[in-house]
Amino acid sequence: MSRRLTIGQCATLAxxxxxxxxxxxxxxxxxxxxxxxxxxxxxxxVAIGPAMEAAEKTPLGESVLAAVTATQHWTGTNTNLGxxxxxxxxxxVPRNESLPxxxxxxxxxxxxxxxxxxxxxxxxxxxxxxGHVAEMDVAxxxxxxxxxxMRLAAENDLVARQYAENYEQLFACVLPWLKDGLNRGRPLExxxxxxxxxxxxxxxxxxxxxxxxxxxxxxxxxxxERALNAGTPGEAEYLxxxxxxxxxxRSDGHRRNPGTTADMIAAGLFSLLRDGIINSxxxxxxxP
Numbered sequence: 701m702s703r704r705l706t707i708g709q710c711a712t713l714a715x716x717x718x719x720x721x722x723x724x725x726x727x728x729x730x731x732x733x734x735x736x737x738x739x740x741x742x743x744x745x746v747a748i749g750p751a752m753e754a755a756e757k758t759p760l761g762e763s764v765l766a767a768v769t770a771t772q773h774w775t776g777t778n779t780n781l782g783x784x785x786x787x788x789x790x791x792x793v794p795r796n797e798s799l800p801x802x803x804x805x806x807x808x809x810x811x812x813x814x815x816x817x818x819x820x821x822x823x824x825x826x827x828x829x830x831g832h833v834a835e836m837d838v839a840x841x842x843x844x845x846x847x848x849x850m851r852l853a854a855e856n857d858l859v860a861r862q863y864a865e866n867y868e869q870l871f872a873c874v875l876p877w878l879k880d881g882l883n884r885g886r887p888l889e890x891x892x893x894x895x896x897x898x899x900x901x902x903x904x905x906x907x908x909x910x911x912x913x914x915x916x917x918x919x920x921x922x923x924x925e926r927a928l929n930a931g932t933p934g935e936a937e938y939l940x941x942x943x944x945x946x947x948x949x950r951s952d953g954h955r956r957n958p959g960t961t962a963d964m965i966a967a968g969l970f971s972l973l974r975d976g977i978i979n980s981x982x983x984x985x986x987x988p
Contacts, residue, residue: 705973707791708753714969715745715783718962721892724927724942725920725949725958733954736777744771744779748787755791760810761817761846763788768821781825782859782907782963785818786870787970789863799971804866807847815846857906858960862967874899874968879977888978890933892965893942900924900961907959912952920956923948 705713719741722728729738751758751767758766767784793802819842843849846863853860862870877898881891901924909917923945930941949956972978 703979704976706753707755707795707974708749708751710970710973711752711787711791712745712749714787714966714973715748715780716742717888717892717969718783718966719745721889721896723893723896723958723962723965724924724946725954725956726962731950733957736779736954740775740777741779743774747771747774748780748784751784752787752791755788756794758792759814759817760788760792760806761814761821763792765817765821765824768825772824778825780963780966781822782960783966784821785859786862786963786967790867790967790971790974795974799975800867800871807863807866810846812842812844815844815849816842818842818846856909858903859906859963869903870964870967870971873902874964875971878968878972882978886933892969894928894933895968896958896961896965897924897928897942897945899964900958901928903961905958905961908956911955911957916956920949920958 719727719738720729722730727733727736727738727741732738747770748767751763751770754766755763764784767788768778768781771778771780771784789803789806790799792806793799850860850863854864855861858869862868874895877895878891881894882888886894901921904914904917904921906917908920927938927941927945931938949958969978
């Protein structure tokens with residue numbers, strides 16, 4: 701019997717691993733938010749599985765809307781909009797084809813109907829801190845060209861930037877960083893936390909910027925870099941610095957929640973699971 705996970709299972713497991721890992725500032729198995737719990741995220745992870753499983757043969761907008769609708773039905777809240785937006789195009793690439801080689805074709809083929817359904821999904825999820833932009837705002841009529849709208853948002857939203865730039869940051873940063881940590885023999889959880897910090901320090905978190913402003917997002921990036929430089933993972937100084945960052949991120953309710961960073965981690969884990977780079981939680985990375 702094949703041990704390879706289906707695409708839907710890859711999506712669900714990636715989300716489970718992402719939320720289970722105690723990443724600074726995020727919900728995890730040891731920390732809920734007042735209005736959003738670990739169980740909400742686990743439920744959302746399961747809810748999106750069927751839509752991601754069908755994504756290859758389903759229009760992208762339909763997949764995104766189905767996944768968001770399922771999450772809303774089972775959780776009554778938004779746990780995973782950014783993750784859905786990131787994973788759905790990846791899940792649409794035929795599994796025997798390369799993600800970096802083919803993702804551009806998926807994005808190029810998006811239609812006005814895809815844009816309409818993605819906008820409906822975003823409104824259904826009602827994510828926090830969106831604010832208002834002059835053109836192609838999600839409160840307005842959806843555009844015919846979803847990628848054009850994503851380009852307008854790309855400077856302020858790392859998820860939109862993946863659509864605008866063919867997932868450049870995922871392929872050039874997140875995936876190599878995850879693989880490097882695992883191939884060094886680090887545990888999966890430790891690797892995820894370190895990549896989370898590295899990503900936060902390199903790309904100030906978009907959700908923090910939307911909720912708290914760019915200066916706070918930049919401050920979070922500086923604090924993440926400080927934690928990274930505090931020592932080697934597992935050392936007391938490093939663990940103390942990560943704990944300090946976690947405390948600071950949680951000190952303002954959960955307005956400083958680095959949610960976009962978590963979405964990118966989930967997309968990275970999905971990609972590695974899809975391609976068999978990670979074959980189990982305990983064994984970690986395989987040789988490419």
